[in-house]
């Protein structure tokens with residue numbers, strides 16, 4: 611089968627012919643139909659994104675999420691059967707076939723097309739974990755999402771809605787971003803320079819340049835969850851503001867999570883968001899698809915201005 615391997619000598623992606631993996635204990639062999647492109651792919655290429663849940667020895671396979679059809683099950687795998695449509699986090703999604711741990715596999719409902727499904731797992735699990743767990747979102751509370759037009763930001767807007775947020779605002783830098791977040795269900799688009807509305811939970815993808823505004827926007831007892839650092843990682847923190855408002859500051863990542871922790875997040879997302887995924891109220895916007903051979907071009911486009919939404923690699 612074909613798979614995109616990260617070349618050790620220059621960190622470029624190379625399409626290689628490799629043996630098809632066989633599913634081990636509790637694993638599924640999946641014929642990949644789509645695999646989303648993520649910012650973390652760029653770090654992974656530079657060797658700066660090791661994941662506890664997916665230790666890679668030997669060749670480094672690219673692609674952190676995938677959707678496809680189960681073609682075989684390993685010993686002890688009982689939740690899915692050949693022919694089932696599944697999606698999930700993985701190592702090596704940019705390939706014809708990939709192995710998924712069945713505990714991380716989520717069913718793809720008939721209403722969700724496979725290209726969108728391939729772009730959903732990482733964003734869905736990230737934003738669910740950030741809002742429901744780290745952000746302790748309660749129904750009716752106000753949410754503010756920074757970099758709302760990023761791939762995960764748009765999913766975050768939808769997830770916040772589906773979890774019962776009372777009001778969802780999203781920061782954007784452009785008219786296209788504003789249109790995208792409003793289309794995805796935000797009540798308000800906060801364009802650069804606008805005052806930020808008060809919020810109970812801020813889900814932050816921007817990092818350093820957003821810290822002061824996020825702290826100022828949070829209500830008493832508010833929660834700030836650091837998900838991404840698109841604009842930088844170091845900033846001054848006014849501890850007086852933190853104490854006075856009795857704020858909670860949390861960070862999330864998949865890098866240090868075990869398989870079991872990832873599985874618990876996947877199970878929670880299926881339980882609390884499965885119906886919204888089926889109904890289409892949580893559904894990633896796909897900006898563009900790329901054939902497998904052009905996976906590196908897809909990753910490179912992440913650095914450039916592009917329409918809001920996810921980029922997806924489809925082996926075809």
Ligand SMILES: NC(=O)c1ccc[n+]([C@@H]2O[C@H](COP(=O)([O-])OP(=O)(O)OC[C@H]3O[C@@H](n4cnc5c(N)ncnc54)[C@H](OP(=O)(O)O)[C@@H]3O)[C@@H](O)[C@H]2O)c1
Pocket residue numbers: 647648649650732733736757758759760761762763782783784786787815816836837838839840841862863864912915916918919
């Ligand atoms: N913690 C986790 O588990 C986790 C999981 C997934 C992603 N992340 C993080 O979340 C962030 C977004 O990831 P993604 O895959 O959704 O990325 P992405 O789709 O490439 O999003 C980037 C977009 O964000 C907007 N943006 C706003 N402020 C920005 C800034 N200061 N610098 C660059 N872009 C800015 C830009 O859109 P406009 O031009 O329209 O403004 C840009 O196109 C990344 O930092 C990523 O590492 C974290």
